[in-house]
Every structure is written in C-alpha cells, then in structure tokens.
Amino acid sequence: CAKKAKPHKDDKKDLATCRVLLAELETHQDAWPFLKPVDLKAVPGYRKVIKKPMDFSTIREKLNNSQQNNELFLCTFIIDVNLVFDNCERFNEDDSEIGRAGHNMRRFFDKRWTELLQ
Numbered sequence: 001c002a003k004k005a006k007p008h009k010d011d012k013k014d015l016a017t018c019r020v021l022l023a024e025l026e027t028h029q030d031a032w033p034f035l036k037p038v039d040l041k042a043v044p045g046y047r048k049v050i051k052k053p054m055d056f057s058t059i060r061e062k063l064n065n066s067q068q069n070n071e072l073f074l075c076t077f078i079i080d081v082n083l084v085f086d087n088c089e090r091f092n093e094d095d096s097e098i099g100r101a102g103h104n105m106r107r108f109f110d111k112r113w114t115e116l117l118q
C-alpha cells in the first residue's frame, strides 16, 4: 500500500491523521458491529470461517502502540481497516443489517482516506 499512497510530503502528520480517521469510523452510526472483536463463543462458525478477526478497538490499540518512526504503521492501519470490511463481506450476506453496515463503512473509509491521506 506504500506505493498506492502518493509519496507523502509530510508523513509526520500521518499518525495523527490515522487517529482522526479511526475516531470517525468509531463514531459512524453503522460502526456498532465493528467496535469490539466478534464474540467467537456467541457467533457460530465465525472462528472457523474468519482466519484473521479484526475490529476497531484492536486497530486503536495497535495504533497506540505503533512508533512514529516505524513507517509501516500507515500501511498496517490501511490493511487492518480493510480486513474488518473484508471479514464482514465474507461472513455476512450483502442483504443483511451487518452486511450493509460493512459496505457503508467501507465506502465512508475509502472516501475519507483519499481526502486525508492521498
């Protein structure tokens, strides 16, 4: 994804931008299925089907622990957010409440990421 993001003039702000972007995802009205890890005991089949679970609270922890100087944090952030939405598409029907929430959130993220980071 590094090659995708245009060579960023000032990547010092990228960590702050990721935090802003994550806050916008967490406060989005359709964020509720993605705020916490899916409960593997409560959701039958999830553990078997989804090899790499991811959610917004886990992304926030990773971001809080990431060093500014480790320039991989931006790519890791983008990959993790997309993993949330890819998992959602894999496990949920498009025509379901959670499936639709995932599509809405991905559209929102793609727009905001492009505005803020490219």
Ligand SMILES: Cn1cc(C(=O)NCCCNC(=O)c2ccc(F)cc2)ccc1=O
Residues within 6 Å of the ligand: 032, 033, 034, 035, 038, 039, 043, 087, 088, 091, 092, 098
């Ligand atoms: C992404 N994904 C999520 C679920 C799932 O069941 N997730 C928990 C929903 C229950 N959580 C809430 O209802 C809630 C959470 C926070 C909040 F502020 C208000 C309500 C199942 C399959 C799947 O693919």
